[in-house]
Amino acid sequence: MGQDIDPFRAISLSVRAHELKAEGRRILHMEFGQPSTGAPQAAIARAHEILDSDAMGYWESRPLKERISRHYKESYGVDVSPSRIVLTCGASPALVLALATAFAPGDRIAMARPGYVAYRNTVRALNFEPVEIPCGEDVRFQLSAAALDALDPAPQGVIIASPANPTGTIIPAGELAAIAAVAKAKGIRIISDEIYHGLTYGPEIHSMLEFDRGAYIVNSFSKYFSMAAWRLGWLVSPDEGVKRTGAYIGNLFLTAPSLAQHAGLIAMDSREELDGHVEVYRKNRELLLETLPKLGLARIAPPDGAFYLYADVSRFTNDSLAFCLKLLEDTGVATAPGVDFDPVEGNRFVRFSFALSTPEIEEALEKLVPWFAAQSTR
């Protein structure tokens, strides 16, 4: 029998948000991390052309693999042969492929807590054991080489995420190098989830490939490229993993959607439009960082990237799910409870996604200000 895993609680909250919307309420969706912008215009135009001219079939786009390979050279200065790239239906199957090909049942996989809900649940679903490393505000919610090194026994694998979900914090280059060194010394295989690359607000971003050629790299068109619904992503596997990942993708998932692959290739050269979205998120981030402390949410690690802000709400509640539900019912602002990301400490956190338009963020803040002022503190 398969393992029981937790549901994503933000989904039940979103279902309630949609019910309220159907009743005519104005809802502002800050619960999910998905851009409200569509795919780049040129990518959509390409999809129309393909629909009109190509019957399509199972397909792996060689030009897209070559373009992704070029991206690694241009953005990080690393050589990645197209043969090491597997195109997937988003980062989610890329994570499944990396875990399933690199580890044996029962292996222990370390990860930061808080972290993306699917890490521990996917690890469990595949019969591995999650080892959660508590990472508090003092370490900006991020995994360090020292924390990885301190695990005894050493795990077989580690998942790192920079920028991270739910906090948007990054791991600086020096620390990535130190994590790679610990992993090498202890035989720990690294999976690096780089889905939020492209969405940063200052600090330089680095790929784990710059420090560890043996790492598995997960990425996707869902975030920076604003194409979540197209279901397209990729996995870079180390040379020794190529044969196995090829066999696994073929058997488990066949191919990524052909239409999305055509459009994704064009999206990779739609930088101007996509960077425009990043500027909107930058403004939204500033607005939130300016206003939330005035609401009593002062304990926030300012996000370096992604489009999330993880705020400590312990002044008001010790039940973040009930708190988010009340906030939704009273104001129409949907947020994600921290318990999704951290089963231990998450009851005192809420994640705000700011992947909306700036007028929507302003509208949300207008509702949040009086609502928080009316809440009693504990």
Ligand SMILES: Cc1ncc(COP(=O)(O)O)c(C=O)c1O
């Ligand atoms: C950190 C992280 N990894 C992976 C995913 C999965 O993304 P997708 O399957 O849409 O590419 C998400 C989605 O929110 C995420 O936040």
